[in-house]
Amino acid sequence: MARTIETVAEELRTPSPAAILRKRVFGHYGLVFGLCALAVFVALAVFAPLLTPHDPYAQDLLARMKPPFWMAGADPNHLLGTDHLGRDYLARLLYGARISLAIGLFAALISGLIGTAMGVAAGYFGGRVDLVVTFLINVRLAMPVVLVALAVVAILGGSLQVVVCVLGLLLWDRFAVVMRSSVLQVRDLEYVNAARAIGCSTRRIILREIMPNVVNNLIVVATLEMAHAILLEAALSFLGLGVQPPTPSWGLMISEGKQMMLFEPWLIAIPGVALFVLVLAINLLGDGLRDVTAPENRG
Amino acid sequence: MLMFTLKRLGLAILVTFTVSLLSFSLLFMAGDPASAIAGENATATDIEAIRALYGFDRPFLVQYADWLFAALSGDFGQSYYFKMPVSTLIAERLSTTMLLGVCGISFALLTAIPLGVAAAMRPNSLIDRTALFLSVMGQAMPSFWFGLVLIVVFSIQLGWLPPSGSSTWRHFIMPTIVLGYYAMPAIMRLTRAGMLEVLNADYIRTARAKGASETRVMFKHALRNAVVPVVSLAAVQMGFMLGGSIVVESIFALHGAGYLAWESIGRNDLPTVQALILIFSLFYIVFTFLSDLVNAWLDPRIRVG
Numbered sequence: 087m088a089r090t091i092e093t094v095a096e097e098l099r100t101p102s103p104a105a106i107l108r109k110r111v112f113g114h115y116g117l118v119f120g121l122c123a124l125a126v127f128v129a130l131a132v133f134a135p136l137l138t139p140h141d142p143y144a145q146d147l148l149a150r151m152k153p154p155f156w157m158a159g160a161d162p163n164h165l166l167g168t169d170h171l172g173r174d175y176l177a178r179l180l181y182g183a184r185i186s187l188a189i190g191l192f193a194a195l196i197s198g199l200i201g202t203a204m205g206v207a208a209g210y211f212g213g214r215v216d217l218v219v220t221f222l223i224n225v226r227l228a229m230p231v232v233l234v235a236l237a238v239v240a241i242l243g244g245s246l247q248v249v250v251c252v253l254g255l256l257l258w259d260r261f262a263v264v265m266r267s268s269v270l271q272v273r274d275l276e277y278v279n280a281a282r283a284i285g286c287s288t289r290r291i292i293l294r295e296i297m298p299n300v301v302n303n304l305i306v307v308a309t310l311e312m313a314h315a316i317l318l319e320a321a322l323s324f325l326g327l328g329v330q331p332p333t334p335s336w337g338l339m340i341s342e343g344k345q346m347m348l349f350e351p352w353l354i355a356i357p358g359v360a361l362f363v364l365v366l367a368i369n370l371l372g373d374g375l376r377d378v379t380a381p382e383n384r385g
Numbered sequence: 386m387l388m389f390t391l392k393r394l395g396l397a398i399l400v401t402f403t404v405s406l407l408s409f410s411l412l413f414m415a416g417d418p419a420s421a422i423a424g425e426n427a428t429a430t431d432i433e434a435i436r437a438l439y440g441f442d443r444p445f446l447v448q449y450a451d452w453l454f455a456a457l458s459g460d461f462g463q464s465y466y467f468k469m470p471v472s473t474l475i476a477e478r479l480s481t482t483m484l485l486g487v488c489g490i491s492f493a494l495l496t497a498i499p500l501g502v503a504a505a506m507r508p509n510s511l512i513d514r515t516a517l518f519l520s521v522m523g524q525a526m527p528s529f530w531f532g533l534v535l536i537v538v539f540s541i542q543l544g545w546l547p548p549s550g551s552s553t554w555r556h557f558i559m560p561t562i563v564l565g566y567y568a569m570p571a572i573m574r575l576t577r578a579g580m581l582e583v584l585n586a587d588y589i590r591t592a593r594a595k596g597a598s599e600t601r602v603m604f605k606h607a608l609r610n611a612v613v614p615v616v617s618l619a620a621v622q623m624g625f626m627l628g629g630s631i632v633v634e635s636i637f638a639l640h641g642a643g644y645l646a647w648e649s650i651g652r653n654d655l656p657t658v659q660a661l662i663l664i665f666s667l668f669y670i671v672f673t674f675l676s677d678l679v680n681a682w683l684d685p686r687i688r689v690g
Contacts, residue, residue, distance in 0.1 A: 116521075224396065225403045227673075230628025230665040233646055234408075237658050240650045241414050317527050321632055324529045325647060340530055351537050358530040366525035373521070 110378045117374025123367035131183035140164075140174035142181040142334045147172050154352055166356055169342060175353075178334040179360055185335045186316045186364060189250055193315035194308050196254025201261020202304060208262070209269025210292060219262060226259045235318065236327045244330045249322060253315045264307050268300035302379035309372030313365045320361055336361045389681050397674045401667060405456065408662040409449050412655050452659075461660035466652045471660045474645065479664075481641035482630050485560055489630075490623045492565035493572055498615065500569075501576025502608060508581065516577070520570035528629070532563045532636040549638035560637045564630060568622040575618055579611035586610075613683055620676035624669030 101109070111117060130137065146168070153160050154167040154175070161167075166175040208219035235252050242248045272278060273296065281295045322328030323337030331338055336357040343353030427435075436442050440451070455462065461471035504513040539559065540548035550556050583589065584607055592606045631643035638644065642661060649657040 221396070221399070221403075224400050225407075228400050228404050228666040228669045229407070230631075230662065230669070232629060232631050233643075233658075233662055233665060236631070236647070236650050237411055237662065238414070240653070241411065313525070320527055321529055325632065325635060327650060337527075337529075340533065344533060347533060347537055348541055354530065354533050354537075358527065358534070361527055361530065362525055365527070366522070369521065369525050 107378070111374075114374045114378055116370040117378060120367045120369070120371030120374055123363060124371055127183055127364050127367065128187065130180055131187050134177075134180035134184060138174065138177040138180055140177035142173060142177040143332055145171040145173055151346070151350060153350075154356065157352070167352065169339070169353065170346065173332075175339075175356060178339060179336075179357060182334040182336045182339060182357065183360070183364070185246065185329060185333065186319065186361070189246070189253065189319045190312035190316040190368070192250045193253035193257060193319075194312040196251065197256070197258040197311060197315075198261050198304070198308050200255070201258030201307075202265050204258065205262040205265025206269050206292060206296070206300075209266040210273055210288075210296065216266070219266065223259055223262050226256070229256075231256050231318065232321060235322055236325060239322060240327050244322075244328055246329055246333070249319055249328050253318055257311050257315060257318075260311060261304070261307050264303050265300065268303045269296055272296055272299050302375070306372050306376045306379070309368055309375065313368040313372070316361070316368070317365055386681065390678060393674055393677050397670050400670055401663075402453075404666040404670075405453055405663050406449065408659045408666075409452055410445075411659055411662070413445065456660070456663065462656040464649070464654055464657045466649065466654040466657075471657050474657065475642060475660060475664065478640060478642045478645045481639060482627060482634070482643055485557065485564060485630055485633070485639065485641060486623055486627045488557055488561040489564035489626050490568065490619055492561050493568040493622070494615075494619055496565070497569040497572035498576050498608075498612070501573040501615075502580055502603065504573070504577045505580030505584065505611075506603065513577075516573060520573050523566050523570045526566075528563055528567055529632050529636055531566070532559065532633060535559045535563065536636075556637070556639065560633050560639055563636070564626055564633045567629065568619070568626060571622065572615055572618060576611060576615050579614055580607055583607045583611045613680070617676035617680050620672040620679075621669075624672040627668045628665045 149161070149164070149168050150170055150172040152164050152168040152172075155162075155165050157167075164174050164176065166179060168174055169178070204219045204222065208216040235256055238252050239248055242252075278291060278295050281291050286295070319328055319335070320337030320340070323335045324341045326341065329335040329338060331342070339357040340354050340361075343350070343357070347354050440448060443451075452462070459472050461475070463469065464471050464474055467474055500512075500516045500519075504510075504516040507513060536548045536559065539546045546558055547553075547556050589602060589606055592602045597606070627643075630641060631646050633639070634641045634643035635647045642664070646658060646661045646665075648654075649661070
């Protein structure tokens with residue numbers, strides 16, 4: 087085929103950065119799956135009252151332990167059956183998504199604020215600040231998370247707010263580690279030095295020059311820590327020292343179902359699968375974002 | 386090397402003290418320990434007597450120093466619930482947890498390293514993709530739920546393994562798997578990445594050029610170098626694992642230190658909880674210290690930098 091001016095121009099025309107990003111995002115199956123699944127969970131949580139007519143707290147002792155729809159003797163009124171107190175399992179599952187998502191979001195927010203502040207300060211200022219932050223990270227890593235969280239929640243009493251705060255105060259380590267090393271990588275680049283040379287304030291350099299260039303790492307850590315917080319909340323509630331009954335937490339549902347898992351394994355299968363898929367979706371989203379925004383950091 | 390060791394040792398000791406201070410302050414977060422010990426029907430004089438008996442009326446730092454010096458000589462005080470020395474109590478339970486930790490990390494290493502090597506030998510092959518898939522799945526699976534699923538399948542449906550207890554080796558199989566699988570994804574990824582890096586090195590090309598068999602190149606030349614960071618990661622993971630054994634032990638009613646921690650938290654037995662937090666932290670600190678030393682010994686760049 088003859089090469090005309092037009093075809094050469096076509097070859098030379100490079101895709102725009104937005105087009106490259108779009109291609110990367112939609113070509114990454116894990117990212118697409120994670121995003122869609124997370125969107126579904128968020129929708130289920132937000133629209134829970136519209137999706138089920140049942141109250142997750144309403145007990146009906148005449149309709150206890152109804153099996154879910156795929157088993158014999160299922161009640162079309164209760165698609166996923168009912169638990170040992172006759173509460174609708176689907177309603178509890180949907181409202182439980184609210185608990186998990188809220189805990190994940192707010193715990194990641196609190197720990198993100200703490201960890202980012204520490205990490206950025208350590209990376210940017212170096213010296214003594216860095217020493218102190220590194221020391222604090224070491225202390226935090228040495229403390230067994232589950233044990234400390236259990237003990238503190240047991241002392242303060244298990245409410246949603248307490249669990250969120252305790253997890254938020256315990257999970258900042260990865261934020262600090264990642265932010266510290268990201269800031270170290272960019273703090274001596276030319277544009278930062280240029281900003282310094284023209285006399286920008288430290289605040290402006292950090293917020294306008296450094297943060298935009300490390301924020302992709304921050305988002306990746308935030309998603310992974312959100313998944314971590316959701317898993318930890320479930321574990322704490324499962325051990326009886328997290329969110330307290332009758333709150334519809336998935337960990338609590340598994341713990342209550344455990345008594346009857348001999349005869350009714352679906353009682354632990356349903357919330358367990360929901361938890362697994364939610365955490366998987368968030369992890370895939372985080373991994374995908376890392377691959378897309380910084381392909382060179384692929385592990 | 387001596388400077389490096391001393392620095393690390395100093396850091397480890399400082400971290401230990403900070404953790405001990407934090408775990409000791411738990412007691413004071415809990416409100417008045419004296420009235421907790423005395424029970425609900427105690428009179429004000431009873432509580433006052435207990436406060437004086439346990440020394441709760443003294444300043445915080447004095448009590449901390451007292452506790453710390455006793456702890457340094459292995460005395461963690463009396464358990465509120467068992468009415469016996471905490472150190473005896475923990476010593477009885479610790480061997481189970483250590484055994485579980487060793488089994489767990491061995492299981493993780495024995496499965497993750499071969500998988501990582503196989504994945505690195507053929508990048509993007511079916512094996513590589515399967516291994517990656519398994520590690521992504523493993524990271525999302527809640528360990529307590531995985532434990533329950535194993536109990537339902539292997540104890541209830543198939544009847545092969547006992548669901549709970551710690552009397553025979555068969556009781557340790559499922560807890561080992563649950564504890565070990567948690568560390569597997571990280572170890573596998575690191576093995577794979579390390580192998581891929583090493584396989585591009587000049588000495589591998591030399592080994593191939595002089596006609597060494599592929600197996601020999603893989604195991605004698607590549608794996609030996611790729612496994613170094615894996616071993617140090619395993620040490621750190623081991624520290625994490627012992628702390629995480631609380632979940633596994635409570636699912637399988639394995640009477641180790643983790644189970645004791647869970648029981649003690651439920652019973653408000655704070656001296657036991659404090660001591661356990663400190664001991665689990667200490668494990669982590671010792672393991673990371675050792676792995677830092679091994680790393681620095683093997684790689685001079687670390688100890689200079």
